[in-house]
Amino acid sequence: DTAVSQTPKYLVTQMGNDKSIKCEQNLGHDTMYWYKQDSKKFLKIMFSYNNKELIINETVPNRFSPKSPDKAHLNLHINSLELGDSAVYFCASSPSVTRWETQYFGPGTRLLVL
Amino acid sequence: AQSVTQLDSQVPVFEEAPVELRCNYSSSVSVYLFWYVQYPNQGLQLLLKYLSGSTLVKGINGFEAEFNKSQTSFHLRKPSVHISDTAEYFCAVSPPNNNNDMRFGAGTRLTVKP
Structure with missing residues (x-):
């Protein structure tokens, strides 16, 4: 009954590769986030x-894309x-964009690029 | 933009001793304030939050924090710590109307010794 789950837990890869990290929440929340x-x-x-509206922080390279x-x-x-x-x-994740102040975090994905 | 400073990177204490983890913030507008705990190899868990109202906020696991507007501080306290409180603690600040602008401090590593 994990609230926010991520896969994989560990990811080791070579420079130049393309990779994906998955996140799922079973809380019925409307808003989700990615942190580094x-x-x-x-x-x-x-x-x-939130509800198909994506807000991207300016410092994030466009090599990163949430889907x-x-x-x-x-x-x-x-x-x-x-x-x-x-x-x-x-x-x-958080209940909504207006009730964002309580966020539930997943366990994290440890990415190592060699 | 707002920012957060956690003055102590590491705080070692003995079991059953009181502890205070310091957090100062800077902002030109009103803010929401948060404390999160991160146990080894886990995601962040919300300990407590200040949105408005009473300046003394009680959270989970016996922690509390006091919002001091004049000193722009939000220090976290616990009167008697346990070994299981050993973790990384993060203070965070956010403007009330923007869920995409939460700023975290660098963290304080609390180590409780027997």
């Missing part, structure tokens, strides 16, 4: 997605992976 946590534990929001097949899923696609993409990526 770097090696210094610094956490930054990358995207928020939502339905309300319960928000997958993260990364093209042409770079060394600096190595980080832990967290998916999160």
Whole structure:
């Protein structure tokens, strides 16, 4: 009965590859997010997605693209992976864009780019 | 834009001792304030949040925090810690009207020793 789940838990890949991380929430929430946590534990929001409206933070390269097949899923696609993409990526969800102040986080996907 | 500073990167304490984890923020507008906890290899879990009203906020696991507007602080406290409280703690700040602009501090590693 996991609330927010992510797969895979670990991902090791070569530079230049394209990879995807999946996220699913079973909370019935309308809004989902992707965060990046770097090696210094610094956490930054990358995207928020609500009812087909995507808000992208300016600093996120366009190699990153979230895709939502339905309300319960928000997958993260990364093209042409770079060394600096190595980080832990967290998916999160909140009830709605107006009730966003309580976010539920997934366990994270640890991405290592070699 | 708002920002968050967590003054201590590491806080070691003995079991059953009180603890305070410090958080200061800067913002030109009113803010929402949050404390999250991250246990090893897990996602973030909301401990407590301040949106408005009473400045003393009680959260889960016996934690509480006090919003001090004049000192722009939101320190987290617990009167008696347990070994199981060992984790990374993140303070976060966000403008009330924007769910895509949550800023996190660098984290404080709390280590509880027997």
